[in-house]
Amino acid sequence: MKKNITHGLWEATAPARPKLDSLQGDQKTDIAIIGGGYTGLSAALHLTKMGKESILLEAEDIGYGGAGRNVGLVNAGLWLMPEDLIQLVGPVYGEKLIRILGASADLVFGLIQEYGIECEALRNGTLHCADSRSGYKALQQREEQWLKRGAPVRLLEREEAAVATGSSSFYGALLDKRAGTVQPLSYAVGLAKAALKEGAKLYNHSPVTGFDKVSGGWKLSTPKGSLTAKSVIIAVQGYAEHAFKEYQKNLVPFNYFQFATSPLPEKVLKTVLPERQGAWDTNLILSSYRLDAAGRLVVGSVGMVEGFAWDIHENWVKRTIAKTFPQVGETSLDYGWYGRIAMTTNHIPRFHILDSSVAMVTSYNGRGIGPGTVFGKLLAEYMAGGSAENIPLPATKIDPVGFRNLRGLFYEAGARLYHFVQRRI
Numbered sequence: 001m002k003k004n005i006t007h008g009l010w011e012a013t014a015p016a017r018p019k020l021d022s023l024q025g026d027q028k029t030d031i032a033i034i035g036g037g038y039t040g041l042s043a044a045l046h047l048t049k050m051g052k053e054s055i056l057l058e059a060e061d062i063g064y065g066g067a068g069r070n071v072g073l074v075n076a077g078l079w080l081m082p083e084d085l086i087q088l089v090g091p092v093y094g095e096k097l098i099r100i101l102g103a104s105a106d107l108v109f110g111l112i113q114e115y116g117i118e119c120e121a122l123r124n125g126t127l128h129c130a131d132s133r134s135g136y137k138a139l140q141q142r143e144e145q146w147l148k149r150g151a152p153v154r155l156l157e158r159e160e161a162a163v164a165t166g167s168s169s170f171y172g173a174l175l176d177k178r179a180g181t182v183q184p185l186s187y188a189v190g191l192a193k194a195a196l197k198e199g200a201k202l203y204n205h206s207p208v209t210g211f212d213k214v215s216g217g218w219k220l221s222t223p224k225g226s227l228t229a230k231s232v233i234i235a236v237q238g239y240a241e242h243a244f245k246e247y248q249k250n251l252v253p254f255n256y257f258q259f260a261t262s263p264l265p266e267k268v269l270k271t272v273l274p275e276r277q278g279a280w281d282t283n284l285i286l287s288s289y290r291l292d293a294a295g296r297l298v299v300g301s302v303g304m305v306e307g308f309a310w311d312i313h314e315n316w317v318k319r320t321i322a323k324t325f326p327q328v329g330e331t332s333l334d335y336g337w338y339g340r341i342a343m344t345t346n347h348i349p350r351f352h353i354l355d356s357s358v359a360m361v362t363s364y365n366g367r368g369i370g371p372g373t374v375f376g377k378l379l380a381e382y383m384a385g386g387s388a389e390n391i392p393l394p395a396t397k398i399d400p401v402g403f404r405n406l407r408g409l410f411y412e413a414g415a416r417l418y419h420f421v422q423r424r425i
């Protein structure tokens with residue numbers, strides 16, 4: 001087992017990140033972007049394409065945050081069902097958000113094609129699998145609500161779902177043809193290379209440790225230099241650190257781990273997710289299943305794999321593979337890793353304008369590949385002089401989550417207990 005518990009399999013199979021300098025000396029730009037994940041990189045790419053001057057500062061390296069650790073499901077839309085979303089943000093924002101994020105996979109796969117990004121991209125749809133009768137009913141509602149909006153979704157009955165997943169564990173599955181999968185770190189690296197190709201300036205190992213208002217803009221201090229900018233896009237999500245560490249208080253900490261098997265034999269691969277769709281289930285403590293290009297089965301669920309929790313979750317993964325995909329038989333787990341998902345209490349991302357010249361969209365609630373790429377583009381357009389109304393979220397004040405650590409502990413303890421007891425008999 002290769003224990004790179006932060007980026008695991010993705011680090012091992014992604015192309016080399018572009019070689020970037022760290023920020024040195026005092027520099028100036030029109031628009032500073034903080035964070036080298038999907039949001040920041042998409043903002044840098046789109047600002048440069050619009051002919052706007054910007055500089056991106058990343059604390060560690062490209063894809064260090066959620067972008068380099070996630071499952072790689074390029075979903076269309078948020079977790080919430082369309083009508084729940086409308087209830088929460090109202091019909092005007094709601095329908096706009098549904099439409100824009102429903103099309104987010106188009107932007108992702110469009111950029112992949114335009115820039116020839118090598119990221120194991122597959123657009124065969126995704127499978128949302130019902131692990132109970134109530135889960136199946138929820139999928140029926142989800143199908144109905146998306147069909148009303150013209151989305152190409154289809155609920156597979158039990159037998160069809162068994163063929164599509166290669167497992168008899170599910171009551172049915174919602175196939176969403178808009179969606180697909182990518183190698184998530186490779187996609188981030190590809191976005192960085194695309195931005196560089198367009199002429200963007202990106203710096204890594206440049207944590208913003210100071211963020212001060214100065215005449216005509218903002219001064220961002222890093223260990224070896226400073227950047228003065230007229231406006232700033234903050235794209236730090238769940239990995240907010242240094243000058244932005246306080247922003248972690250606006251999120252519920254929610255960890256998610258993944259383990260990857262050795263490449264499965266060809267014969268077995270024909271029966272496990274044979275169309276290579278990414279899948280996840282309707283359970284409250286959800287599980288995800290996908291294959292990578294080498295034919296490894298990657299299984300994920302809620303929790304962090306540190307200390308003694310490693311064994312609890314690893315053993316659960318072994319039992320889960322044995323029960324859900326018994327045809328896999330004996331296999332070793334080669335990689336295990338986890339990351340922190342930026343969650344909000346109502347599962348809706350937040351749009352904050354801290355000052356007319358500082359904006360951020362944050363907390364994609366585990367759906368950041370499409371939304372991050374889209375909101376990066378929309379933030380770029382806003383900073384290039386567009387209207388805030390083009391961003392399909394109400395601008396709200398930063399609002400720390402009450403009892404966030406307690407909530408985080410609740411998820412973590414609940415996941416450990418669940419994984420300790422589930423599938424033992």
Ligand SMILES: Cc1cc2nc3c(=O)[nH]c(=O)nc-3n(C[C@H](O)[C@H](O)[C@H](O)COP(=O)(O)OP(=O)(O)OC[C@H]3O[C@@H](n4cnc5c(N)ncnc54)[C@H](O)[C@@H]3O)c2cc1C
Binds near residue numbers: 036058366
């Ligand atoms: C385990 C896991 C599974 C997930 N699964 C999926 C999935 O299947 N599909 C999906 O769509 N989404 C998924 N997500 C969510 C998705 O990964 C995130 O929503 C997405 O990465 C957000 O992109 P981002 O660019 O906004 O933030 P991030 O990718 O988190 O990037 C933020 C960057 O900001 C940098 N930073 C922080 N502070 C500073 C500072 N002071 N100075 C400079 N830089 C700073 C960080 O180092 C980091 O690189 C998952 C997330 C995790 C963790």
